[in-house]
Every structure is written in C-alpha cells, then in structure tokens.
Amino acid sequence: MVCSAQVRAHDPAPAQDGTETLSLLRRRTYLLILPVTLVAATVIFLLSHGEPGSTFNSLALPVLAAGTLALLLGLVSGRVPLRWTEQGFYALAVLAFLTKYLSSVLDHSVPPDSALAELFIWTPFVYLLAFLIESPRRALIRSAAVYGVSVLIGVYGVWTGGMTAARLLEYHLAEGIILTLVSVLSALKDQVLALQDRVGDLHRLAHLDPLTGISNRRQLELQLSHEVLRSKRYGTPWCVILFDLDDFKTVNDRHGHVVGDEVLRQAAAVMQREVRGTDLLGRWGGEEFLILAVQIDLPYALALTERLRVALERHVMPGAGHITASFGVAAYRDDETSEQLIARADAALYAAKNAGKNRVEGALVKVDTPLRVPALRNPFPVAPPTPHHAVAQATSRWLSTFELGPQDDVSRVNFAGAFAQLAAALHPGADPDALRLMADWYSVMFLHDDRCDASGIGKDPPRLRVLTSRLLAALRGQPPLPDDEPLAWAIADLSRRLRDAGGDAWLHELAAHVTAYFGSLAWEADNRARGVVPALDEYVRMRPLTAGLAIDEAFLSLVDHLRLPGDAQAHPAVHALTQHANRAVCWSNDIISLEKELQGGDVHNLVLVLRQERGLGLQDALEAAAAMYHQELERLIAVEQHLPDLGPEVNPALARYVQLQQVRVGGILEWSWRSKRYQLGSAAGVPG
Structure with missing residues (x-):
C-alpha cells in the first residue's frame, strides 16, 4: 500500500527520554571515535618511528594512544562516566594540538610553512569539539584560553627563530576567524533549536488535544x-x-x-x-x-x-x-x-x-428513498451451514504462515471459517481434506480480489496484468521469485497440493480457467480506468467469468469426483443448464452485494448496468435485476425437467451434475445472505 503522509499523535514522552536518547548517541559516537583515534595514533607512530625530526610523533603520540586506550576501556566497562570521557578526550585533543605546535617551533628541521600547514588541519577540530561538549559560554572561554596559549607558543617561535612573523600572523588570524565562526554558528544553533521548540509547542497547541495527547x-x-x-x-x-x-x-x-x-x-x-x-x-x-x-x-x-x-x-x-x-x-x-x-x-x-x-x-449508502430489495426465491433445498471449526483453524494457520488475512488470530479464524462454509455449501459431500483445499483456494482468491479493490490495482490494468502473471506462474508450478508477494508464495504451495490431489492434467485445466478469470479481471480494470459502464449484453457474457464460476466447475471433478464425458459436456441442454445456473448465481450475488458496490463506487454490478442501459432509477433497476434472476431460475428448472437421455453410463453422472448445480445456486445464495462481506445488504432490508 501507498501510505499517506499524515501526522500521528503519540502520548507525550517524559522529558528525560530525549536526554537519554542523546546520551546514547554520544556514547555510540565515542565508541567509534576513540578506536579510530587509537588506531591512527598507533599507525602514525609506527610509520614515523626512527625518522629524524619527529619529536611530536615519538613523544606525544604514545601519550595520545595510551590516553585514548584508557578512555575507551573505561567507557566500554562503564566505570568512567560519559562526561569524564568527553572531558578527557577534549584534554587529549588540546594537549596533542599544543604539543604539535610546540614541537614544530622547537624542531627547526621542519620548514615553518610545512609545520603550520600540518597544524592548521587540526585547528578547527579543537574548537568544534569544545562547542560540542560544553555550553557556548564555557566553550568560548576554553577556546579563548587555547587560542591564547597557541599565540604565546607562536611568539616564542618567532623569538627563537623557528617561525617567521608574517606566516605566524597569517596562521593566528585564520585561527581566530575559525574560532569566531564556530562561536557564531553555535549561537545560531541555539537560536534554531529554541525556535524549533517554539514551533513544536505551537504545533501541539494547534493540532493536539491537550488532555489525551492525540490529534484534535x-x-x-x-x-x-x-x-x-x-x-x-x-x-x-x-x-x-x-x-x-x-x-x-x-x-x-x-x-x-x-x-x-x-x-x-x-x-x-x-x-x-x-x-x-x-x-x-x-x-x-x-x-x-x-x-x-x-x-x-x-x-x-x-x-x-x-x-x-x-x-x-x-x-x-x-x-x-x-x-x-x-x-x-x-x-x-x-x-x-x-x-x-x-x-x-x-x-x-x-x-x-x-x-x-x-x-x-x-454506514448505509445515502439514497433519496430507502431501497426495497425484493425477496430472492430459492427453490432448491440447502443444508444449514456447519461451522467446520477444524477446517477453519487449519486454513487460518496456513494463511498465517504467509502473513495473509487478518492479523489477529480470532479474526483470521472467522475469515477462514466463512470460506470453509462456502466450500461446504458448494460441495456438501466433500471430506475434510477436500474442504480444506477448497477453503484455502477461496481464501487466496478473495484476498486477491479484496487487495485489488483496496490498493487501486483493480483500476490499473498494467499493474494488474503484471500481478496476475506472477500468480499464474506460481499456479503452474514455477518457483516464486524472492521479491514475489505473499499471495504468490501461498499459491505456489497450493499448486503443489492441487497437483498431488488431481494430477498434472487436472492442474493444467485449472490453470486455463484461472487464466480466463484473470483476463476477465483485466477487462473490468480497463473499464474502471476509462470510466466505462459495460453494455448489458457484454456484462451478461463476462460476469460468469469475473465470478470465477468456470474454476468452480473444474473443482467438481476433484472434490465431488464427478466428470461428465466430453460429448455430454458439449450437449446443448447441458450447456444451457450450466449457463442458466451461472447467471442465477451472478445475479443473486450482484443484488446482495449492491450495497458494497455502491460504497466502493464500482459499476460492475447488474443493477447499475441496468440502470445505465435502460435509464432506470436505482429501485427500478433493482427490481429488474431480481426479475432477471427469477427468469434464469425458471429457465434452469425447465432445462432440468427436459434433459435428454444420454445413456445408462452417462445418466447417473448427469443427474449428479444437476443436483450439484442446484446446490451451487442455492448454496451461494444462502452463503451470501449470511456472509459478513455483504452484511450491509442485510441491514438495508435484504431478507435473510
């Protein structure tokens, strides 16, 4: 998700929290600086050992290394307070600076220009360090003292002939400018911090509730x-x-x-x-x-x-x-x-x-007059839903391994339980293993659908096609890529289990149906991106695809062990039976989920397509959609009553197929009434 940038209100933290955070940062800084200084002093000492004219390197560097090591050991052990460590490190820095200057004055083998150039590299560090560890006033006093001592050393160098007055004046003038600039910057820093505190106070007064500390x-x-x-x-x-x-x-x-x-x-x-x-x-x-x-x-x-x-x-x-x-x-x-x-x-x-x-x-959708949702007749017997707690728990744990579904266990079990009931409604004779497989499948498909709605992918055809291509690859058995989303990893795991249950040929058939389903989702995304309401004829043709009903057909052979011969499947009467059952399922689902579609501002709903196509009001379009549902029921029953005799080897399977289509129409209708996904529809007056 692209998260919006917004102000988050938190409980006011105690004042010491900021101090403790700063103290921790300073400690970590010295744990980095002290070892670096120790290594640098040691390496320079070793490299310059024995060279002529290296008075500073031979005398001061060992002292600097030893002092730095002592401070580091004290800081790591916790025996030396951080404040002492800072003061000790500053003292070592000043000592090294002044010793380096004095050695340059005493050692006439080094040209004055070179000596001052080496010294000037470290001059800003001494003054900056003072202002970092002390208040501006105390830092200025200390820096002025160091500056005074350095001037005295320089005067001594001129008196002994080790320095030229012109170069010395130039160096100390630059040193004074550095000290002045550091002092001014420190003062500006304090003013900026004070201003930030003031702005923060004003922001809290303007945007936070004084009692609770959250946004006002x-x-x-x-x-x-x-x-x-x-x-x-x-x-x-x-x-x-x-x-x-x-x-x-x-x-x-x-x-x-x-x-x-x-x-x-x-x-x-x-x-x-x-x-x-x-x-x-x-x-x-x-x-x-x-x-x-x-x-x-x-x-x-x-x-x-x-x-x-x-x-x-x-x-x-x-x-x-x-x-x-x-x-x-x-x-x-x-x-x-x-x-x-x-x-x-x-x-x-x-x-x-x-x-x-x-x-x-x-909240219900606000319309001019309350919607009166017609009762949808269900002529087919439907078994009452059973909880299937074991299946719900297993599916919930499976989703959890891929960090899918609701975050808390109770909500995730309820989420998985809804799809366990859907699987049982469509396949009442399935065993627990088959129900579990179906519940897992429905869970990931609905999560994909919801994610497309929530993330905007459902209105972005290129992104949707990239996403579905990865999911299809996982379903076909290709290993997920390291950066693939959790849904792809879940489908890859599900693909292996589906292949074990149905074989390679069956999985290939399922993948073909899923490909068509994802293609229909791209059709919806194209319409949404262009703001196009589909024509009624096109919607009637595409809606069973967007519902994934061909995928459900494939699961009949796996879960219910039913497979009609090819010539029976191609028979016009069987084709008409399937078509009327699919449309009845789609139209009942559209009517029940109308409230959800209105909330989401979508137009892929039979009621809204009828409203656009025929220029109807929302209530009249709802009545027309209910009439289309009942027409499909009548046609479905008429086809069932006049099915052809396809022979003694096919007729039992065909009778079972008719029964399962009845179960599908009635079971999905019953599940939709009860589903929390469409609970707003019930609140709007849909009969339960």
Missing part, C-alpha cells in the same frame, strides 16, 4: 480534506471510524471529572496502541473520537473496528472498571464531501447506540 478536531478536519483530494486523484479507498464512549456522563456523575478525564486518556491510549501505523486517531469532541483509516475498504474496516471494540471492552479503567464504546464506520464514496462522510458515520454510530451500545455498525 482541527488536525482531523485538515487530514480529512487531504484524503478527499487524494481519493479523487488516485481512487484509493479509505474509511472513517467514529466512536463514542457509552454512558460517559454516568462515569463523571458517579466517579467525578478526574476519573472521567483519566478514562478519556486511557481510551485514547488503548486505541492508539491498536490502530494501524497508517491510521490517524483524534478526539472529535467530548467523549467522541474519530479514526481516519487509509488504504482500507469497508469489510476490513469493520473487522478492524471490531478488534478496537473488544480491546476497549477488555481494558480496565482505573477507578471506573470496564468501559465500552459504540462505533460507526463509513467508507468514502466518489464525489462525497468529508462532511457527508462524517454524517453517514455519525448515523451509523447512533444506530449502534440505539441497537444496544457496545457494537459496530456500518
């Missing part, structure tokens, strides 16, 4: 406007989570405002700990808080919010016990203002309050 309403409103502009430009999904502490007035009345303030601080701390690194938490007003969650669509925002609700409910507030909150979640829709988005989240929050508090509610 001003900062939240500023970031909301930024996210609206970002979403309009890049189409990135994001949500707001508005929550209010339940019965907070009772807390104040019963325990007092001091306890009430602490409850607010603790609630903010709990939420700050639980939200993602890219989310912005702030105090909206009173006991009401707002979370701006970026790069996330509504289903995952609802899962995140449920985790926040549980974390707050479990936290014990000092003096007040357990406190709960009610949450309203809304996903940003195209051409919506931040005020409209907050209003929908606020309506969902009050719905949560009215429904009993301590719960999460998602």
